[in-house]
Amino acid sequence: SQIQIAVVVGSLRKDSFNRKLAGALAKLAPSDFSFKQVQIGDLPLYNQDDDANQAAPVKRLKAEIAASQGLLFVTPEYNRSMPGVLKNAIDHASRPYGQNAWAGKPAGVLGISVGAIGTALAQQHLRNVLAYLNVPALGQPEVFLQHKEGLFDANGSISADSHKFLQNWMDQYVDWVKKHLA
Numbered sequence: 001s002q003i004q005i006a007v008v009v010g011s012l013r014k015d016s017f018n019r020k021l022a023g024a025l026a027k028l029a030p031s032d033f034s035f036k037q038v039q040i041g042d043l044p045l046y047n048q049d050d051d052a053n054q055a056a057p058v059k060r061l062k063a064e065i066a067a068s069q070g071l072l073f074v075t076p077e078y079n080r081s082m083p084g085v086l087k088n089a090i091d092h093a094s095r096p097y098g099q100n101a102w103a104g105k106p107a108g109v110l111g112i113s114v115g116a117i118g119t120a121l122a123q124q125h126l127r128n129v130l131a132y133l134n135v136p137a138l139g140q141p142e143v144f145l146q147h148k149e150g151l152f153d154a155n156g157s158i159s160a161d162s163h164k165f166l167q168n169w170m171d172q173y174v175d176w177v178k179k180h181l182a
């Protein structure tokens with residue numbers, strides 16, 4: 001049976017490098033894995049007053065996470081942290097208290113930026129949040145990518161230089177998810 005992965009991309013930008021990376025990664029996965037990007041751009045700003053009556057996009061997000069067996073976070077770095085849109089989505093699906101949709105789902109964390117540290121600090125902040133939410137995140141190998149022209153080919157696949165590195169990451173991620181299947 002298919003293993004469903006909910007992909008959370010931390011950028012809303014149309015030509016997002018991180019969304020491209022998420023698409024390229026999905027192509028490196030075995031055929032029993034399917035990847036679905038969850039939409040976070042239409043979520044309202046989180047407001048605790050709404051916990052008892054969550055908006056439709058929040059309910060949709062939580063249902064998509066609940067239906068998945070694993071998580072994949074692909075995020076840019078904004079001002080040395082994760083983007084607010086990503087934190088907003090994480091907060092939404094963690095509530096109401098006691099109904100944290102993320103809990104127990106094995107996760108991968110990676111990202112790409114134009115800056116030289118390749119989202120290292122954003123990922124570290126994200127890992128901190130995920131630890132609190134009881135999300136087991138794959139620790140190694142780490143992936144910090146700096147965007148260079150030609151990283152993605154015309155088909156959206158990862159170019160030869162980085163292909164082997166990311167294939168190894170995917171192989172480890174697949175093992176990590178399978179290890180956590182109930």
Ligand code: FNR
Pocket residue numbers: 011012013015016017018019076077078079080081112113114115116117118119
């Ligand atoms: C950035 N960028 C950035 N890059 C980085 O490596 N470290 C950082 O702290 C920041 N900070 C930052 C803040 C804000 C508000 C923006 C808009 C951008 C640059 C960032 O890497 C670049 O815009 C990427 O293209 C964003 O990822 P997507 O949208 O292409 O996926």
